[in-house]
Amino acid sequence: MKDIKRIEKLLDQLRIKEKDSEARKIFAEVFDERTLKTLYKLSAKGYIQALGGVVSTGKEANVFYADGSINGEFKPLAVKIYRIETSEFFKMDEYLFGDRRFDMRRVSKKELIFTWVEKEFRNLERAFNAGVNVPEPYTYLKNVVLMEFLGEDERPYPTIFELKRDLSEVTDVEELYSRIKEHLTRLYRKAELVHADLSEYNIVLKDNDPYFIDMGQAVLTDHPLANSYLERDLRNLIRFFSRYGIKESFEELISSVKGD
Known part of the structure; x- marks a missing residue:
């Protein structure tokens, strides 16, 4: 009581x-x-x-x-x-x-x-x-x-998962993919972080621009498991965007993000 x-x-x-x-x-x-x-x-x-x-x-x-x-x-x-x-x-x-x-x-x-x-x-x-x-x-x-x-108006912007059926109608998917890569690269090289749970569920579309959310599990790039987390993040992106005709190999994508 x-x-x-x-x-x-x-x-x-x-x-x-x-x-x-x-x-x-x-x-x-x-x-x-x-x-x-x-x-x-x-x-x-x-x-x-x-x-x-x-x-x-x-x-x-x-x-x-x-x-x-x-x-x-x-x-x-x-x-x-x-x-x-x-x-x-x-x-x-x-x-x-x-x-x-x-x-x-x-x-x-x-x-x-x-x-x-x-x-x-x-x-x-x-x-x-x-x-x-x-x-x-x-x-x-x-x-x-x-x-x-x-x-x-107190309503959250949608994730790209929520938009998946209409994604190509509301935005230029190739440009969106390019912007996600740009921010992933900045996250890795400048912030020295790996998201570690990146997928279509954790990317919000605001004015046709991608925003990463749910950053609690992100790790520093020198974390013992950082490379495996990064691989998982990148394979999630490749899997999701392949349905829209975007073809990029894992090797190409990780080289682009890391700058190798």
Whole structure:
């Protein structure tokens, strides 16, 4: 009973765009008390002005829309919230261990989630500063990352997977493929990162320009498994774009990205 009352109090403190009881029920079910406190702190700091609806759901994280403020300027935010209790944290191990930026010798499950959140933020920051098309990262706290919302009217821009049947009708596919290669090359050579989970599901189309999302698992190019992750990313691209008549061998593509 006390837990319910505390959660209700935190919900009252958060500015929620949809005030009806159904929306409150969703927030209470999705967020535990720790997460609500984290969101409240981000709200108290001025980042979150009003929390909106669900953008996407996944096994490890949910993404919500929010009206935000960055340096006093209105910004639509994507609020990515990792589940502390139910995240399949063991899947994160291979992407964290071997990353020289983090000391993983003594990490609890909760700390692993917090480290993953920091890693996603730092990957986004590194890629963004290198000129790669990714959501601009704003801040992070515990299990929450705040970043640029890629969308309009609180609706996210589509992934190329969502557009696959109509992709050739809405954009020049050859030009799109070329732009993806350009940003992959920049990600690898300038940001010194490998996405490590790149596919049609993680490339968003904004004004006919590709943006890479879900950067949490991205690794430095000196990570022990970086080459195998890069190979997987590139083979995913070749597989997807081959249906549109684009023919490029794996050897040609990896040579282009690495500059060998």
